[in-house]
Amino acid sequence: MKEPKQLSVSAIQNGTVIDHIPARNLFKVIQILGLDRIDHQITFGTNLESKKLGKKAIIKIADKFFEDDDINRIALVAPDAKLNIIRGYEVVEKKVVEVPDTIVGIAKCMNPKCITNFEPVTTRFRVVSKKNVSLKCHYCEKITNQENLQII
Ligand code: CTP
Numbered sequence: 161m162k163e164p165k166q167l168s169v170s171a172i173q174n175g176t177v178i179d180h181i182p183a184r185n186l187f188k189v190i191q192i193l194g195l196d197r198i199d200h201q202i203t204f205g206t207n208l209e210s211k212k213l214g215k216k217a218i219i220k221i222a223d224k225f226f227e228d229d230d231i232n233r234i235a236l237v238a239p240d241a242k243l244n245i246i247r248g249y250e251v252v253e254k255k256v257v258e259v260p261d262t263i264v265g266i267a268k269c270m271n272p273k274c275i276t277n278f279e280p281v282t283t284r285f286r287v288v289s290k291k292n293v294s295l296k297c298h299y300c301e302k303i304t305n306q307e308n309l310q311i312i
């Protein structure tokens with residue numbers, strides 16, 4: 161017989177649930193969204209079982225609703241993330257994240273000679289491939305791809 165569904169992290173009344181985050185990238189997601197700097201109630205769980213991801217993490221932020229542009233910033237580290245918008249304890253909307261066309265900050269240029277690596281310049285990339293992420297640096301035009309992607 162199937163076990164009744166149990167929540168490992170309590171339900172919220174209103175806010176956003178970000179599910180299907182790869183467990184190893186939970187703290188990167190927290191950093192990218194600036195969740196360490198807001199005073200909303202936040203609960204999270206990590207190393208939860210997931211058929212798709214192996215180990216997943218989930219974050220629940222009470223009374224917070226993100227702009228799509230802000231949430232898409234996590235696509236580099238949590239491409240399969242699912243957003244659930246909660247109102248009155250009900251899931252009223254589900255969204256997926258999409259890799260944006262440009263990435264400002266977040267990623268490090270892999271070219272050691274790039275100005276962004278020795279001057280206080282915010283990195284900036286054009287996304288040349290979204291599937292196997294490939295980023296072209298606005299400053300040195302070198303490509304940083306999935307394998308050498310480092311989050312700042
Ligand atoms: N959730 C919550 N508080 C609520 C309602 C839902 O925290 N008041 C969370 C659930 O714990 C779940 C997510 O929001 O992690 C999505 O809820 P639901 O669509 O009911 O779950 P599933 O059907 O398992 O979603 P999916 O398979 O799309 O991930």
Ligand code: ZN
Pocket residue numbers: 269270271274275276297298299300301302
């Ligand atoms: Zn560069």
